[in-house]
Each structure stands twice: as structure tokens, then as C-alpha cells.
Amino acid sequence: LLQPSLLLPLVAKLAAHAPLSDADRDAILSLPHEIVEIEAGRYLFREGDRATNCNVVLSGFACTHKLLPDGSRQILAVHMKGDGIDLQNALMILMDHNAQALTALEVAVIPAQAIGELMNGRPSVARTLWIETLIHASIQREWTVNLGRRDARTRIAHLLCELGIRQEAAGLADRDRYVLPLTQEQLADATGLTAVHVNCVLKGLAADGLITRERRSLNMQDWHRMADSGQFAPDYLLPAQNDIPTQPSSWA
Amino acid sequence: LLQPSLLLPLVAKLAAHAPLSDADRDAILSLPHEIVEIEAGRYLFREGDRATNCNVVLSGFACTHKLLPDGSRQILAVHMKGDGIDLQNALMILMDHNAQALTALEVAVIPAQAIGELMNGRPSVARTLWIETLIHASIQREWTVNLGRRDARTRIAHLLCELGIRQEAAGLADRDRYVLPLTQEQLADATGLTAVHVNCVLKGLAADGLITRERRSLNMQDWHRMADSGQFAPDYLLPAQNDIPTQPSSWA
DNA sequence: CGTAACTTTGATTAGTATCAAAAATGGTGG
């Protein structure tokens, strides 16, 4: 089942965040993997599942979330083309959250063991994958701020800006013009609000001329004003990284 | 400035989460470092600072947080004995958040470069440090849920349980009996509430016989009932990890 | 074309914020 070219979105994303040698690139492309197509709404894995594989998004959108005793749900992250949904599975044994397809989805499923071994053999690949999880951690921190200290309107605007920038970076759309991968109920679950209130806020943003909508597609009239409304500063999405030589020097 | 024994809290925490060979242990203990004492309230670093060092807590408590345009603050994490505050600095260049001492604090400051080189030379150490950041990521996800989908009382109870379990794991106190390292205003900044409301909630928890307080010390009357009130399941604090052999096998 | 999922609307309620000020605590220097 070796179809290296299908892992290109992963390599592209990794290369965007850290330099990647040809050898590393080839090693990643040669990882054993299987392509799986998943319909919208289906679970990729559930809390408590054993972590035997890593999933990489090839097309479509997925989210990770946790369910609470009362049945409410908190979406923790949205994943798109090139994103690893659970790269941490190379090291962890159990899933502490669920993953679900938001749209029709195509993922590459890579055995966690293969990634673990590749990291052991190639410190530079390990570093690159680590950087990838650090960027996700940075996004997670920003979501924490969003939920903790921003009001509904600012929260929604912030999320809409983030989705725009990330889709643009993944080559899927323009930052100010894209198809919303989330329903209003899912937007609510991502922002800690109710679907009804999300609807009000979207209506309000439209009334103020910040966005227009038709069908699921979203249009920002003025990116700058929108970013202002969402207190959005994209720095956290593209952190620069140290370039420590892979070959040890002084420590030995 | 080689005083290896002072990094023991870090090694103890790492060893608690993943097996650590004697050689790895010694390599970590031999990292160059400087001990710094910091008074309560002082900043360790600020958003935008260059990430040249990694800080490890030896005693006392610290937090990381972000400040918003309106002056409000969201605490992102609480760090205690043995915790790395910013291990990710081995790979990242810029801080995207602030770190501040919550109490009188003692930290070991390790050059980021030294950690980066150690990780390159010893994949098993890299793996261990990565696991550490993955656990912090797991805590961050739980905080996201806390802020997004739990009401004030549940949020506070959850945080109090987490602080108990982590202090117990660090050998600082019993899970149900410890000195709160946060003021009520800081609790508010960690839970996305106001100090006034935190006070109400604490009063309520006390009225229901769940906790008693005198001075800053907190006493849980019934751990189980308290964990229930906070929807607290400690799994996320102690995830198990895969044990992939450090020596490459099949991939080469 | 029919049905299920999603969006929109309106009325009411609940939870938490805001503002203001008093009481308690903790640390400091005399």
C-alpha cells in the first residue's frame, strides 16, 4: 500500500513550519499508510480507544471534542488538509478525546509504531513533528483565552479569522472568503455558546457589514475590521522555531 | 555552576511519566543550569520575548497567562515543583504568552540550546520531554472544556481537584488538603470568572460542606463528592505512553 | 419530492458581570 504522493499534504505542512531535508521528506513519504474515506459525522476514534494509529487529513475537515455528563460537547480543535489529528499517538497509549468528521473526509492512517520508530531514527523528523504539536498547543492556548475572556461576538469573530488564515495557509481558500466547515451548532460547541446565540451573533456581524453569507459560504467585507472585532493576531499560528543542528556538537 | 542534584525535581517528574535510563537521568542532571529565586508577582518572561532558556520549577508556584486589550487576563496553566514552564523553548523562538511567579519561586534556568542538543543526541530524552509537553497539552484541553462547557461552580471544583492531585503527585500535599497557591482573583483569571463570583462559589461549596478554609489552606471534606461536583476524572493528568524501543528496528 | 438537518425568530429566565464599599488578612517598620 505504498502511495507516497498521498502524504504530500503532511510534508507540505511540516515543511511550512520547519526546514525539512530531502532525506527526511522521503522518509516521511515512505511511511506505511492507508487511505480511508469517512462520511460527515462519523467518528474516527473515541475517548478511551487505544492509540494505535495516527490520522492525517488529506481533504475535508475533522474536529476533536470531549463530551460531558449532561450530553453537552466542547470542540477542542478543527483539523484540515495536512493536519495531524493525533500525532501524539506515536507516544501515548489512550485517547482522551473523540475525533469526528465535520465534512466528507479523507485521511491517511499511519501506524503509530512506524512514526515512533521514524522519530527514533531521525531526530530531525522528531523535531519537525514536535514543532507541529507545539503549534497545535499554541492554538489550544488561544482557544482557552477565547473561551475564558472574550464575549460571544469577539469569540466568533476570532474563530472565523482563524479558520480563514488556516485555510489560506493550507491552500484551500482566501482568508476572507471560504466555505464554513462548521454548522452553527458546531460553531457553538467550539466557542462554548448555544446555537441560538451563535445565530444572533452572525446576524449581528452581518448587520454591521463585517460579513455576508449565502449557503454555507462566508465572505468577510473587510478583513482588517473583522480581525479587530475578533482581537485576532495570527502570530500564534505561525511561530518561528529555533534551528538547532541535528548533529550534536558540544553536549557529547 | 554544576549542581546536578538541584534538577532532581525535573527528573522525578519525567521518571513518573516515562521510564528513564540511568544514562538519560545523568545526562539531564548534567545539563548546565542556574538557580534563580523570584519573588511573588514578578514576571519570568513576557509575550514577545526571545526564547533562549527553559525554566523548571524547583519550589513554589508559577503561572503562564495572556493579557487582552481591555486589560483582562487569562491564566493558561499553573506550574509547580518539577514542571517545565517552557520546555518548548528548545524548539520555538518567541514566547506567545507571559509567565509570572504566583508565590515565592525557585526555578532552574537551562539554556534552550543545551536542551535542544541533548534531545538531538538522545532520542529517548527527546521522547521523555515530548511526553511531558503532551501531558501539559492534555491539561490544556481539559481547561478548554472547563471554560467552554462547565458552570462556575463546576469549574472551580474541577480546578481545585486538579491542583490537589497534581500537588499530591509532586509530593507537596494531600489531594484533599493543601495550601491554595492562587488568590481568588487568580482563581478567577484561571476559570474565566470574576473574583466576586469566585468568592460566591467558594462560599457555596463551603455551605454545602464540600470544603472548609482557614487562611489560604483548603480542606476537602469528601474528595469523592468534590470530584463529582467538578466532573473531575484524573485520567488526563496521568496518560500512559507507548514504549517504542529507542533503537530503530524495521524502519531503516 | 419528501424528509431530516439546519437556521431563524421570539419570549422568558438564569447565571454571571459590574460597581461600590466594608471587613479581614498579611506583611512592614517603628
Add this chain to the structure above:
DNA sequence: CCACCATTTTTGATACTAATCAAAGTTACG
């Protein structure tokens, strides 16, 4: 050891954001 000051905690009154409940439209899909 006490008096003083700054910080923290507590109390109360009021305002507002967002939740809840219910139902009608609308869209997307098979």
C-alpha cells in the same frame, strides 16, 4: 509587639449577557 498599609476577601444591589424553550422557516440530501 504593635500600628499601619496594601492586598485580599466579603457583602450587597443592580445590570446585562447568553441560556432556555418552543416553533416556524429554510436548506440539503436521497
